[in-house]
Amino acid sequence: MSAHSFEAFLARIYVDVGARARFKANPRGEARRAGLSDEECTALEDIDWVGLEMAARSFARKRQSNLNRRRALPLWDRLRQFLVILSKRLRFHEK
Amino acid sequence: MNTFADKVGLGWRADLAAGILSHLDRIDMLEVIADDFFDAPRRDIRALKTLASQVSVVLHGVGMGLASSVPVENERLEKMARLVEQVRPQFWSEHLAFVRGEGIEIGHLAAPPRTVDTLNGAAENLSRAAALAGSRPMMENIATLIDPPGSTLSESAWISGILASSDCDLLLDLHNVYANGLNHGYDPKIFLRQIPAARIKAIHIAGGKFISAPDGRQRLLDDHLHDVPDPVFELLEEAAALSSNSLTVILERDGAYPSMDCLLAQMRLARQALARGRARRIVAQEVFV
Numbered sequence: 001m002s003a004h005s006f007e008a009f010l011a012r013i014y015v016d017v018g019a020r021a022r023f024k025a026n027p028r029g030e031a032r033r034a035g036l037s038d039e040e041c042t043a044l045e046d047i048d049w050v051g052l053e054m055a056a057r058s059f060a061r062k063r064q065s066n067l068n069r070r071r072a073l074p075l076w077d078r079l080r081q082f083l084v085i086l087s088k089r090l091r092f093h094e095k
Numbered sequence: 096m097n098t099f100a101d102k103v104g105l106g107w108r109a110d111l112a113a114g115i116l117s118h119l120d121r122i123d124m125l126e127v128i129a130d131d132f133f134d135a136p137r138r139d140i141r142a143l144k145t146l147a148s149q150v151s152v153v154l155h156g157v158g159m160g161l162a163s164s165v166p167v168e169n170e171r172l173e174k175m176a177r178l179v180e181q182v183r184p185q186f187w188s189e190h191l192a193f194v195r196g197e198g199i200e201i202g203h204l205a206a207p208p209r210t211v212d213t214l215n216g217a218a219e220n221l222s223r224a225a226a227l228a229g230s231r232p233m234m235e236n237i238a239t240l241i242d243p244p245g246s247t248l249s250e251s252a253w254i255s256g257i258l259a260s261s262d263c264d265l266l267l268d269l270h271n272v273y274a275n276g277l278n279h280g281y282d283p284k285i286f287l288r289q290i291p292a293a294r295i296k297a298i299h300i301a302g303g304k305f306i307s308a309p310d311g312r313q314r315l316l317d318d319h320l321h322d323v324p325d326p327v328f329e330l331l332e333e334a335a336a337l338s339s340n341s342l343t344v345i346l347e348r349d350g351a352y353p354s355m356d357c358l359l360a361q362m363r364l365a366r367q368a369l370a371r372g373r374a375r376r377i378v379a380q381e382v383f384v
Contacts, residue, residue: 003164003213004164004165005197007163007193010207010208011196011200014201014205015202040245043244043245044244044245048241048242050310051239051241051278053308054306054308059201059202063202063203083142083145083146
């Protein structure tokens, strides 16, 4: 069960700015509050702090980019039209 | 001469559609993001099947989160299985990553703690994925800006362990190896020798950019928005020298698209790197004999 909780804790501090700030202020306390083992608390105290901040920013940009991409999905409609035209042309040439 | 049946292809992106379709004579393979089609209307599936009838297609998943101690949801596996059945790709692939935890979506690929728990969890998830989809996925190593906390295994040992436990092959992302090597202090060429060459069946190449950390140091971000740097082509040559498998190499580009000529030129460089690696392999075998 603890491995699940550890992954969930990581997901939370990667995504939630508030949770990350609380964790930075009190790493062991926050990890313990999440029910993690002593070993896991120690691992989190030794976290790559620079990497944590950079990864969190990168994930945030990616979430925004995914959101923008979903809004631009009508591109697939343009692609479908292109493919239909292309396949018709290919069939024409085969004849 | 490269006598292996190596193939060089490109990641399918709607923005590149016209350029790709008018240069299919120089593109051996297209890699399509599977998740874009999981809930797609039938007309989009028909368009994808039309594409697959004209050029070899592989499906690439990004959202399953298979490398986790948490069992992947059946619904996600079933969607991939359904798409594999409909499209009949050359192969399908996913990432050695976790992407969510207790309902929190990270929104991208995150490196899990490299432990026996996540190794066993990944093997279990991959076994279920293979059973449902009817074929094993190739699994891709990911780039990570953070050294995953709580890890007890090296990246190479963890990847090798998952491949051995799951009997899956490796989709080796060379820019991810290059970025992790720079960011976390290991030699990418030594890393290539630590993973099982016999498992390498496909390769990703891409580019990224250096970003500054608060302490002023830099780390390499794998953003797929830049051209493939020379060290990645050097790693491709190394991989081709190490592997006895025919390799499928895919160039990934997710935005800031250059001209099609520029992408084709990078694919040409990939073919040249493969040829150099294969030539080295042949010479090495002759010396050994």
